[in-house]
Amino acid sequence: MAAGTVRTQMPDVTPWKDTTLRRSEEAARQARQAVNAWLAHSHASVRFDMLQVVSELVSNAIKHVPAGPQRDWLRVRLGVGADFVRLEVIDPGTSQPQPCFAPLRLSSLEVSGRGLGIVAALSVRCGTHLVDHGHRVVWADLADTRRALPAVREPAGRALSP
Numbered sequence: 001m002a003a004g005t006v007r008t009q010m011p012d013v014t015p016w017k018d019t020t021l022r023r024s025e026e027a028a029r030q031a032r033q034a035v036n037a038w039l040a041h042s043h044a045s046v047r048f049d050m051l052q053v054v055s056e057l058v059s060n061a062i063k064h065v066p067a068g069p070q071r072d073w074l075r076v077r078l079g080v081g082a083d084f085v086r087l088e089v090i091d092p093g094t095s096q097p098q099p100c101f102a103p104l105r106l107s108s109l110e111v112s113g114r115g116l117g118i119v120a121a122l123s124v125r126c127g128t129h130l131v132d133h134g135h136r137v138v139w140a141d142l143a144d145t146r147r148a149l150p151a152v153r154e155p156a157g158r159a160l161s162p
């Protein structure tokens with residue numbers, strides 16, 4: 001397994017929404033706004049959890065990935081699976097550090113190092129891997145068992161849900 005990969009099985013999704021944000025202190029809020037609008041018609045619990053997850057992942061991309069020329073961006077994508085919705089946050093990548101999905105320890109009083117544990121707790125599966133140009137994808141699948149997302153159409157026009 002390539003360094004920097006936390007590979008759990010990734011079921012297929014249909015790409016649905018995609019935005020690229022400028023790296024800034026505003027990025028987490030902008031990402032929440034985008035996701036909130038995309039999921040406006042979804043069940044409130046899916047939207048609520050997804051807002052938490054996107055906050056954690058975008059904050060991490062700002063906090064842990066060095067800035068630099070041609071690195072002032074991050075990308076947020078949503079995809080729709082059979083009974084889940086996938087969030088992906090893509091950043092310009094770095095060799096160190098690498099995302100660490102440590103389980104939350106309820107007894108711990110530590111006030112940092114919790115974000116990805118929260119993501120893991122809210123999702124049915126999550127992971128990270130590197131793609132072309134060393135860019136990093138950190139992703140999480142959230143259950144959408146109520147199939148509450150609006151109909152998503154494949155490029156060919158076939159309605160996937162509900």
Ligand SMILES: Nc1ncnc2c1ncn2[C@@H]1O[C@H](COP(=O)(O)OP(=O)(O)OP(=O)(O)O)[C@@H](O)[C@H]1O
Binds near residue numbers: 060091112
């Ligand atoms: N996109 C990323 N690229 C590289 N390393 C990352 C990335 N996201 C997280 N990490 C690494 O994984 C660790 C765990 O991330 P996590 O979000 O759980 O904690 P944190 O960001 O350090 O603290 P908190 O989220 O509680 O403020 C980070 O400390 C960092 O070393």
Ligand SMILES: [Mg+2]
Binds near residue numbers: 056060115
């Ligand atoms: Mg964090």
